[in-house]
């Protein structure tokens with residue numbers, strides 16, 4: 001489902017994501033019903049690129065996160081409003097209490113996913129939040145993260161480094177009136193940078 005603007009595998013860093021840990025950190029689980037807020041994302045320049053409304057309910061039998069947002073088609077400019085719930089489920093914690101999980105709402109080839117996941121993503125151009133399996137995401141920065149060199153910023157730092165490297169290698173920007181291969185690659189990286197997530201701390205919260 002959805003349409004992609006990158007023909008390669010999208011990396012987790014390219015997508016907007018919402019994690020259980022982020023919600024927990026911002027107290028979305030502190031009341032049974034219901035905590036609402038806005039989560040926004042910024043690009044590398046600190047400009048807001050997207051925001052969504054979320055409501056979390058952890059009432060018995062009413063475990064869900066509600067997503068509300070508007071998407072704009074990049075080609076037609078057409079706006080689509082989304083308002084839907086994704087189920088939450090729990091597992092017991094070793095130290096007592098429960099751990100929350102999203103239940104992936106997507107279907108692939110007519111088969112409902114339903115995976116229990118700690119993070120949901122919205123791939124570029126996609127309509128709904130879903131798990132990384134459904135969006136076929138790869139963890140581009142996994143190795144760097146494991147080595148502890150860059151941690152969560154691995155993707156951003158690596159892209160920045162690639163861009164710098166490319167810029168230093170570019171001798172000519174056009175060939176026969178068209179951008180050269182390296183320039184096109186640089187544009188791709190710039191585009192990727194634009195959609196890079198930095199989960200913003202800017203959020204509003206109120207009880208419904």
Ligand SMILES: [Zn+2]
Pocket residue numbers: 104105106113114115130131132133134
């Ligand atoms: Zn899924």
